[in-house]
Amino acid sequence: MTNHWVDIKNTDLVLIMGGNAAEAHPCGFKWVTEAKAHRKARLIVVDPRFTRSAAVSDYYAPIRAGSDIAFLGGVINYLLSHDRIHHEYVKNYTDFSFLVKDEFAFNDGIYSGYNPEKRSYDKSTWGYQIGKDGYVVTDPTLQNPRCVYQLMKAHYSRYTPDMVSSICGTPKDAFLKVCELIAETSAANKTMTILYALGWTQHSQGSQMIRTGAMVQLLLGNIGVAGGGMNALRGHSNIQGLTDLGLLSNLLPGYMTLPGDAEQDYKTYVEKRASKPLRPGQMSYWQNYNKFFVSNMKAWWGDAATAQNNWCYDWLPKLDKGYDLLQVFENMNQGKVNGYICQGFNPLASAPCKVKVSGSLAKLKFLVIVDPLATETSEFWQNHGEYNDVDPAKIQTEVFRLPSTCFAEEDGSLVNSGRWLQWHWKAAEPPGDAKGDQEIMAGIFLKIRDLYKKDGGAFPDPILNLTWKHKQPDAPSPEELAKEFSGKALGDVTDPKDKTQVLVKAGDQLNGFPELRDDGSTSCGCWIFAGSWSEKGNLMARRDNSDPFGIGQTLNWAYAWPANRRVLYNRASCDPAGKPYDPSRMLIAWNAEAGKWGGSDIPDFKPDSPPEDGMNPFIMNPEGVARFFAIDKMAEGPFPEHYEPMESPLAVNPMHPKNDKAKSNPAARVFKDDWSSFGTPDRFPYVGTTYRLTEHFHYWTKHVRINAILQPEQFVEIGEELAKEKGIKAGDHVRVKSKRGFIVAVAVVTKRVRTLDVAGKKVHTVGVPIHWGFMGVAKNGYITNTLTPFVGDANTQTPEFKAFLVNIEKV
Amino acid sequence: MRTMIQRYTARERSNHWVVAIAFILAGLSGLALFHPAFFFLTSLFGGGPWDRILHPFIGVVMFLSFIAMAARFWRFNRFTPADRQWMKRIGDVICNRDQGLPELGKYNAGQKYLFWTMVMSIPALLLSGIVIWQPWFAHYFPIWLLRVAVIIHALAAWIMILGIIVHVYAAIWVKGTVRAMTRGTVSEAWAKHHHRAWYREMTGK
Amino acid sequence: MALQSLDIKARSATTTQPPSARNPVHVAKLIDISKCIGCKACQAACMEWNDLRDEVGTNVGIYDNPRDLSDQSWTVMRFSEVEVEQGRLEWLIRKDGCMHCEDPGCLKACPSPGAIVQYANGIVDFHEEHCIGCGYCLTGCPFNIPRISKKDSKAYKCTLCSDRVAVGLEPACIKTCPTGALVFGSKEDMIHHAEGRIADLKERGYAKAALYNPQGVGGTHVMYVLQHGDQPELYANLPKDPSISPLVSLWKGVTKPLMSLGIGLAVFAGLFHYVTAGPKEVEEEETD
Amino acid sequence: MQVTRRQFFKICAAGVGSSSLVALGFAPGEALAEVREFKLARTTETRNTCPYCSVGCGILIYSLGDQAKNAHAEVMHIEGDPDHPVNRGTLCPKGAGLLDFVHSPNRLKRPEYRAPGSKEWQPISWDEAYTRIAKLMKEDRDKNFIAKNDKGETVNRWVSTGMLAASASSNETGYLTQKIARSLGMLAFDNQARV
Helix, strand or coil: CCCCCHHHHHCCEEEEECCCHHHHCHHHHHHHHHHHHHHCCEEEEEECECCHHHHCCCEEEECCCCCHHHHHHHHHHHHHHCCCCCHHHHHHHECCCEEECCCCCEECCEECCEECCCCEECHHHCCECECCCCCECECCCCCCCCEHHHHHHHHHCCCCHHHHHHHHCCCHHHHHHHHHHHHHHHCCCCCEEEEECHHHHCCCCHHHHHHHHHHHHHHCCCCCCCCCCEEECCCCCCHHHHHHCCCCCCECHHHCECCECCCCCHHHHHHHHCCCCCCCCCCCHHHHHHHHHHHHHHHHHHHHCCCCCHHHHHHCCCECCCCCHHHHHHHHHCCCCCEEEEECCCHHHHCCCHHHHHHHHCCCCEEEEEECECCCHHHCCCCCHHHCCCCHHHCCCEEEEEEECCHHHCCEEEECCCCEEEEECCCCCCCCCCECHHHHHHHHHHHHHHHHHHHCCCCCHHHHCCCCCCCCCCCCCHHHHHHHHHCEECCCEEECCEEEEEEECCCCECCCHHHCCCCCCEECCCHHHCCCEECCEEHHHCECCCCCCCCCCCCCECEECCCCCCCCCHHHHECCCCCECCHHHCCEEEECCCCEEEECCCCCCCCCCCHHHCCCCCCCCCCCCECCCCCCCCCCCCCCCCCECCCCCCCCCCCCCCCHHHCECCCCCCCHHHHHHCCCCCCCCEEEEEECCCCCCCCCHHHCHHHHHHCCCCEEEEEHHHHHHHCCCCCCEEEEEECCEEEEEEEEEECCECCEEECCEEECEEEEECCCCCCCCCCCCCCHHHCCCCCECCCCCCECCCCEEEEEEEC | CCCEEECCCHHHHHHHHHHHHHHHHHHHHHHHHHCHHHHHHHHHHCCHHHHHHHHHHHHHHHHHHHHHHHHHHHHHHCCCHHHHHHHHCHHHHHCCCCCCCCCCCCCCHHHHHHHHHHHHHHHHHHHHHHHCCCCCCHHHCCHHHHHHHHHHHHHHHHHHHHHHHHHHHHHHHECCCHHHHHCCEEEHHHHHHHCHHHHHHHHCC | CEECHHHEEEECCCCCCCCCCCCCCCEEEEEEHHHCCCCCHHHHHHHHHCCCCCCCCCCCCCCCCCCCCCCCCCEEEEEEEEEEECCEEEEEEEEEECCCECCCHHHHHCCCCCCEEEECCCCEEECHHHCCCCCHHHHHCCCCCCEECCCCCCEECCCCCHHHHHCCCCCHHHHHCCCCCEEEEEHHHHHHHHHHHHHHHHHCCCCCCEEECCHHHCCECEEEEECCCCCHHHCCCCCCCCCCCHHHHHHHHHHHHHHHHHHHHHHHHHHHHHHHCCCECCCCCCCC | CHHHHHHHHHHHHCCCCCHHHHHHHCCCCCCCEECCCCCCCCCEEEEEECCCCCCCCEEEEEECCCCCCCCCCCEEEEEECCCCCCCCCCCCHHHHCHHHHHCCCCECCCCEEECCCCCCCEECCHHHHHHHHHHHHHHHHHHHCEEECCCCCEEEEECCEEEEECCCCCHHHHHHHHHHHHHCCECCEEEHHHC
């Protein structure tokens, strides 16, 4: 979230699209009802299903799963063609006036530089025109046809209301009504918040859906303001934190990235990431990359990390390609993976195409499960009848199942969707012989380290030198680890302006990332978490909920990264002169007397940079402004374009009926053998979409009696029209099939799932809630990912769970 | 020695007393739930829940034994023209002015009324009782029917209790009657006085 | 913690009413259906707090689970898909459970002294230790709420968390409700809160939004804000004008004392007849 | 009744009861009606965070006993933390049912091992498990570690063993896991955010 949960109460309009906040995040959704009750805010829900969010909405518009870019592209077109945008904001705080390279082109759905064999782009033409001064060339009059504004206007002019209605199946009047409501928030003192979740992420073009949403928000001037923002409602309690800590194939902590094979030189590695400003007077905060990186290496390898060995740069693994979940299961399926550790992760249920995942796991030599619960993955080798029909005798995988603790039995911090690091305390001992995750990780690591110490082996240096200064080496304490990632001074940290001023004494905890140094005098395991445990103590454990400004900022509750800032880009809530666009919801303002920014939030800005200096709000970008034109940051193009899901009920992409290359995402990675696993509408005519229900959490609460009582048995939802066609009545058992397998479930026949008119044909949707499996106290059921395709978003490789093709029949 | 006439066989008397005892138990346990003033009666049955548990079973016993009894006495309880005449003089009967009453068979009209009252109310009690019988049957019926049933049950019970009070009092009032149900016999004089037709039938006199 | 007679307004099968000397705040729960997302958190919290666990049931083609109220489920959500306006679907979700009537039919029908109690604060509570399991409360309730347990044959229903309220806490369902669809406080405050909600709903186009506080049972301590106040039956057949069934009123009203009196009179009539008219005796020597 | 009153006094002593109820506690004889004992009176309250979604609701865990040495702190009730700015005491159906997660019959209680081709679990000690896992991992790493790629560039990666990290484990666990995984040169490494 750019903003945070409580801040939702400050909004005038809530758009829930690509998510279902009421069901998946009910306690956060509370702030939507607060905004409605106390600000007369309106709630719009755009979703293939009439969800529980829709049940309390002011306006609901149906949409075909997977067509969100078309819808939002239509909104952009509406805003631009009706001139309902926040002019001052877009002119000053975005790349509206930036000129784009002349070579950049877009032809019938494909951008310049496409390589159809590799299914990827050469992005060299996707960039700005750079002037002789090294800065981007701009046209403040916005008349130049190569300026971002003109290019964007032309690009989205194709998304007419009729086109949107035809692609999305949304009735045209409903679409226009949504546009009108959204357009009202282009006023400087009106704001909209967008709440989305996996309903956008889990598409082959999910990242671009989110981007389109962000573009709408930028046009309206709704980013960086109270009650605005692009708010990703993360699914699990700490995937925000684990992502912040870089637990993804290509990441280091704090969104630093691992080097690629080609980046053999440490200096080039850093320089590429420490971008210089692209416009005069801009901050480009990533210029400090090296400070973050060196401090990180010092945290990991301590004294072994020196300037001489480039701070152990070569000890880090380099990427020849991404090793995301799908790639790893592909490799596993090819017999290239021997061992796998699942720590609180249940891939048999959570990964797409169960038959492939199950077969892949069976090719492993060993599998280690660390979990508080008996997951499906831990028993992938066991025959569970129709739900997991395998022959254990044929599966040669050694499996270890190690019991770990749950929340109630441990201390530690979690990062919520609003980026708050919140500490929690242990209430009870774990059951039986279960142990904490830290103890388990230490147990395995220390054995490996001992083996390397004793016997040597492949490149033991990073293992033997890993910092391990724990009072109980076999059970590192959460406090020690938290202090380590928050960071401390290894030598005295001095004020760069006055070297005699010691800011932090050697050995003390740091106050924040401005104190990080690239000379090895600081150590910090995750720069964005820096300062969360300072000499003031554990700030994540703070519990002062006072809210002096009344807009829900509670700066003394827990600790928000970065720098305890609650609303990102908050400088954009003020006009260029530093005055808040809406004083009643002031986040920060320029205080000329004091010569600094201040207010209800920590400024996301250079705190003493006066407005006259012209520094712009988006300080992490070298441009200083927000980008409509994504340059080379996205896999499939600088402007989001509608592509059909990999499995589409349509024969062509209505935007590009003549270009088959542009039917589905041209940059989406598909493994060779998986092309044949995609179904076609002649055999699988209905759109399948998977989702959560409010009564359950993922694949966990089927182990929880109370939740099993609330929603006991697997079901699928279909509309009345399809039910009639197929002779299915509510309560019947039905078989839902995709090209990859089938599930059997109870049918819920409902008015809430509509039949849509899409490109001249009727499209039915089959809704498939995910929560069941063959382990648990709820009624056993099929793993729904039996149905889903093995393909992900072109940028994130997040699987396409939200739009695929199925058939349905009465059992 | 007075001459005695057999009025009830041992079986008939047993049958009657089974009904009577069941009635008393069902009545007491039922009254206990009928009005708070009688709730103390639940103590006789081991407390409220036991009262609730036992009452319907006692009721069933009463019903079954009554059915047997009713079958035995059915034919004696048909109304005759004499009954009408007798009823016309009910005032005299109550005031013990028995001279000139018509000759009656085994039962007089009052007894017959009682019989038919019982024949109506006991099945009504059973049927309405089944409808409200927790926890066995009540959940099969809609609540509106439960509401009808409780009121029918209460009314039927009330009518029956009143009838039985009259019945018991009449037995005490009319001397020589109790013996019929304890020993099975009545004196000839009693029979001749109260049920002359029956007397003739029994004795051939 | 015992709540003595001074805190009790009415008690089942008790002809002499408690003094009700104390006048605590009248409490009420307000269920704002326009804010309810049907998440069933209230059901979960109710089960958890009251240590109840119903059976893991089955899906019969609808969202309602558990299917109905039971001795283990004191509150359930009832889902209704309706189109009041043509083409405008509404998913009305009503939390069902005891309404805590000001004039509680269950209490009226109950034959066991103290099995049902109405506290002075308005909560109607079942005391299973006094419950005899007769099920009369079912007949008294105009909302079809009490359920007899198959396990111990006693009646159960929502207590409005009387144990929490007694120590000054809100009921478990109220505390947990994520969207604030459930609120709790003095009845006066709840009516005021409802007025605000109704004004908001009217502004959003629900012209008939209204408070459901049915006077047929003297008002309730659990009230609803309904978007369609004129059609409560849209909400899974919420009764439009509920009252205690006249049959029950008759049965537990005049009938009880009159009938008891009748029985007493019958006995006395016999006694007086005996002492005035005397027994009917026959002369043994009477012959033809 | 006696016990009841005694417990009642305890509650009052704990400052939970109100003074008007104290007076009631002295009332003699038969209580006309009793509500259920307030079950949290002397339990231990611990502040925690809901482990499910990312709202990060504050929760209060109530466990049996006063943390005396001989008392086993069994979790007996969980409800929302009213001080928490986001949830303000509320919990969704998942959060409200957390008690049954802690006490789920499917909680794992001891390390288990499944041999190749076997149809069943067998118990294994922690030390045996660590030893065996470490041996398997080292064997695979030593065999398949890629120090240099085909072009002779230093890459130091190990991609034949992978790991999926949790989604509800703490930052401290995540940080430790990240550190260990990268020290081994692991790249086939993701967390729940990927899906």
